[in-house]
Amino acid sequence: MIAVHRLAIHTITTKQWDLPTAVRKYCAAGVTGVGVWRQWLEGRTLAESKSLLDDHGLAAVSLVRGGFFPGISESERQAALDDNRRALDEAAAIGAPQVVLVCGAKPELSLATNRRQIADGIAACIDHAAALGVKLAIEPLHPMYADCRSAINTLGQCNDLIDQLGDAHVGIAADVYHIWWDPQLEAEIRRAGKRIIGFHVCDWLTPTTDFLNDRGLMGEGCIDIKGIRAMVEGAGFNGPIEVEIFSNRHWSRDPDEFFQDILTAYQEHVEIMDRRS
Amino acid sequence: MIAVHRLAIHTITTKQWDLPTAVRKYCAAGVTGVGVWRQWLEGRTLAESKSLLDDHGLAAVSLVRGGFFPGISESERQAALDDNRRALDEAAAIGAPQVVLVCGAKPELSLATNRRQIADGIAACIDHAAALGVKLAIEPLHPMYADCRSAINTLGQCNDLIDQLGDAHVGIAADVYHIWWDPQLEAEIRRAGKRIIGFHVCDWLTPTTDFLNDRGLMGEGCIDIKGIRAMVEGAGFNGPIEVEIFSNRHWSRDPDEFFQDILTAYQEHVEIMDRRS
Numbered sequence: 001m002i003a004v005h006r007l008a009i010h011t012i013t014t015k016q017w018d019l020p021t022a023v024r025k026y027c028a029a030g031v032t033g034v035g036v037w038r039q040w041l042e043g044r045t046l047a048e049s050k051s052l053l054d055d056h057g058l059a060a061v062s063l064v065r066g067g068f069f070p071g072i073s074e075s076e077r078q079a080a081l082d083d084n085r086r087a088l089d090e091a092a093a094i095g096a097p098q099v100v101l102v103c104g105a106k107p108e109l110s111l112a113t114n115r116r117q118i119a120d121g122i123a124a125c126i127d128h129a130a131a132l133g134v135k136l137a138i139e140p141l142h143p144m145y146a147d148c149r150s151a152i153n154t155l156g157q158c159n160d161l162i163d164q165l166g167d168a169h170v171g172i173a174a175d176v177y178h179i180w181w182d183p184q185l186e187a188e189i190r191r192a193g194k195r196i197i198g199f200h201v202c203d204w205l206t207p208t209t210d211f212l213n214d215r216g217l218m219g220e221g222c223i224d225i226k227g228i229r230a231m232v233e234g235a236g237f238n239g240p241i242e243v244e245i246f247s248n249r250h251w252s253r254d255p256d257e258f259f260q261d262i263l264t265a266y267q268e269h270v271e272i273m274d275r276r277s
Numbered sequence: 278m279i280a281v282h283r284l285a286i287h288t289i290t291t292k293q294w295d296l297p298t299a300v301r302k303y304c305a306a307g308v309t310g311v312g313v314w315r316q317w318l319e320g321r322t323l324a325e326s327k328s329l330l331d332d333h334g335l336a337a338v339s340l341v342r343g344g345f346f347p348g349i350s351e352s353e354r355q356a357a358l359d360d361n362r363r364a365l366d367e368a369a370a371i372g373a374p375q376v377v378l379v380c381g382a383k384p385e386l387s388l389a390t391n392r393r394q395i396a397d398g399i400a401a402c403i404d405h406a407a408a409l410g411v412k413l414a415i416e417p418l419h420p421m422y423a424d425c426r427s428a429i430n431t432l433g434q435c436n437d438l439i440d441q442l443g444d445a446h447v448g449i450a451a452d453v454y455h456i457w458w459d460p461q462l463e464a465e466i467r468r469a470g471k472r473i474i475g476f477h478v479c480d481w482l483t484p485t486t487d488f489l490n491d492r493g494l495m496g497e498g499c500i501d502i503k504g505i506r507a508m509v510e511g512a513g514f515n516g517p518i519e520v521e522i523f524s525n526r527h528w529s530r531d532p533d534e535f536f537q538d539i540l541t542a543y544q545e546h547v548e549i550m551d552r553r554s
Contacts, residue, residue: 107483107499111458144421146458147483147499157460181388181423183434206424207383208488222384222424 002263005271008061008240009262010200011040016255019044020109021051025256033240035200036063036096038087047095053094061240062137062173062198063087067150068104068197069121070114072277080104081121085128092132098197099129100137100173114151114215119161122170129169129177131191137173137198138162142181144211155179155188163194173198174232175244177215180204180223186231194236201225201270202245213246219269226272241270279540282548285310285338285517286539287477288317293532296321296329302533304333306540310517312339312477315364323370332372337373337415338517339450339475340364340390344427346398347380347391357381358398362405369409375474377404377450382428383546391428396438404434406446414450414475415439419458421488430467432456439472450475451509452521454492457481457500463508471513478502478547479522490523494538496546503549519548 009031011022019040026034033053034053053060063205066087071077071209087099103118105111122136129136138158141150152158158172172195179185203221208214218225243262250258286308288299296317311330318326330337343364348354364376380395382388399413406413415435418427429435435449449472450520456462466473480498485491495502506518520539527535 086464098532115460142420144419144485145457147485151458153458154460160460180427181420181430183392183431183437204424208421208424211485211488224387 002160002265002267003030003271004030004263004266006033006165007031007263007266008242010035010064010242010244011037012064012213013243013245013262014253014255014259019049023052023056023058025056025259029259032058033061033242034058035064035100035244036060036094037064037069038090041090041092041094046090048093060091060094060188061242062093062098062100063094063096064100065097066136067101069108070106070117070151071199072106072108077117077121077138084121084125087129088125088132088134091134096124096134098137098171098173100139100198102139102141103150103152105146106149107147111146111151119153119164123165124162126165126169135197136170139173139198139200140178142178153178154182154184155192156184159188159191161277167195171195171197173200175200175202176223176225176228177202177204178220179228182226189231192235195254196235196237198231198242199229199232199237199239200242200244201229202243210248213248213251215245215247217245217247217250218265225269229270229272230254235237241266278366279306279544280548281307281540281543283310283516283518284308284540284543285312285519287312287341287519287521288314289341290520290522290539293526296326298331300329300335303537305337305479309335310338310519311313312341312377312519312521313337313373314341315367318367318371323367327371331511332467337368337371338519339375339377340368340371340373341377342379343376343413345387347381347383347394347428349383349385354394354398358401361398361402365402365405365409365411365525368411370454373411375412375414375448375450377416377475378545379416379418380427380429382425384421384424385454388423388428392434392520395429396441400442403442404444412474414449416445416450416452416475416477417455420454431459431461432469433461444472448472448474450477452477452479453500453505454479454481455500457505462505466508466512469512473509473512473514474516475519476506476509476514476516477519477521478498479520487525490525490528492524493540494522494524494527495520502546506547506549507531518543
C-alpha cells in the first residue's frame, strides 16, 4: 500500500463517489482524513454521516464550505449568516474542526464594500463558532476569482483580517492553487504562523483552460508544492494535507484509476521524505 | 463627434483593421494616440509606418510588446535580449516613447528563477533604451498569467524592481485588467508616483470565459476604472489613456460598430467630467 501519511481528500475530488463509496475507498487505501463538502451530507442525518466516517476510521478534517458573505440586500446578507451558522452546526455534528470560508464577492459592489461585508460577516459568526468549538478558516482565493467568488485574494489580506478579528476562532486555509504566485508568499506565511489551520494541494496547469474545473493533479503543473509545504510547516502547521482537485478532465476518467493516481502523486509530489512516518 | 481627450487605442483592439485602415479610422474620430503592436509594423518600412501615423496626426504612445525574458537555455535568453533591443529600435523609429514589457515566465522554471531572469533581462536592455531615449515600461500581469506570460504580477513587484534598476529608463504600464483586484493597489500606485508612464483600460467580465481573449469594453464589467484613473493621476500620471481590449466576442462584430462603442464607452466610463478638455 502507498504511504499516505497525513493525506486527506476532499469529497469533491472524487466527485463520482457518494459518501458511502468514498469512505469505503479512502479507508481501504489507508487515508484517514476527509474534507467533507456539504452536498455529500445530503440524504441522511448528520449522525448517520458521522457514523459512516467513524466506522471507516476517517476524521472530517474540514467542512466545505461557508462564506459568500456579500449581498446586494440586507436579507441576502442575513441569509448568508444563517447559512454559515448552519455550516458550523454541521461541522460540529460530524466532528470537523473547521469550516472553510470562500468569502464571496458581488461584481455589482465595490471591492471595498465586498471586503467590508466579508469582515462583518465573519465577525458575526465568531460567537457561534466559539460556542461550538469550530474554527472559521478563511481561504484566500486566487485573484482571478475576485469578481464573484471571493474578494479575499491574498494571505496578506487574511492576516490583516485576523489582526482585526482575533485568532481564537478564525484561521487560514492555504490552498497552493490560490497562493503560489504571490511575491509576498514567504513573508505572509511567516506572519500567519499557526493561524494556518488548513493546507490544500493540487497543481496549476499550463495552459489552464477553465476558470474553475481545470486544476491539475499534484506534479502535473508548475506549483512548488513541497516548497510551500515546507514554508507552512516552518510556520508551525502540522495538520492534515487536503487534496482538493476540480477537474473535468480527471472527473471524466475511471474514478478508481484517478484515485490511485492521487495516492501516487501525493507520495511523489507532496510527501517530504524525512517527515514520512 | 464624441470627445476623446487623451484617448489612445491599441491596434490589437481593432484587430480586423490593418495599420492604414486603423490610422484612417482613428484620425476620422479625433483619436490622437496609438498603441502600436509590432505585427502592425510588418509589410512596410518603419519610416513608412511613421509617415502613416504622422500623416494622420497620430502619435505612437507605446510599442507593444517586448519582454519574455526567461528562457530555459542561455541562447533562448540571448534571443530575447536581441528581440527587446530590436523592439526599442522600432519604438525609436516610429517615435514611441516606451516599449511595453510583458516580462515572461516559463512554467519549467521556479518563480524565483523567472523573476531573477526578468530583472537581469531588463537590466541588460537599459543602456540601449537610454541611448535611444525610449523607456522600458514594465506591465504587471494578472496573477493568472504567472505560469507562462509574466512572473511580474503586482505593482509592488514593479516598484521593487525599479527600486533596484532605477527609474531613469524604466517605468510602469498599469493596466486596470491586471491590477484592479490588488489590496495594495492604492498604496503601490502612491509609491509608484511618476514611475507610471502608461495607463491601459478595458474591463473584467463576470463570468470571464477565456484566459486571454474575453476582456470587456469599459463599463461592461466590475472594474472601477474612474477610481483607478483618479489614483494614477493623483500620483502624477497625465499621459494618454490606452484602450487595450482582447475579445473574441468584440472582434467578431462589425469593426466600425465596435469602434463606435469604444468611443462611447471611453466617454462614459473613463472620462472624468471636470478634466475633459
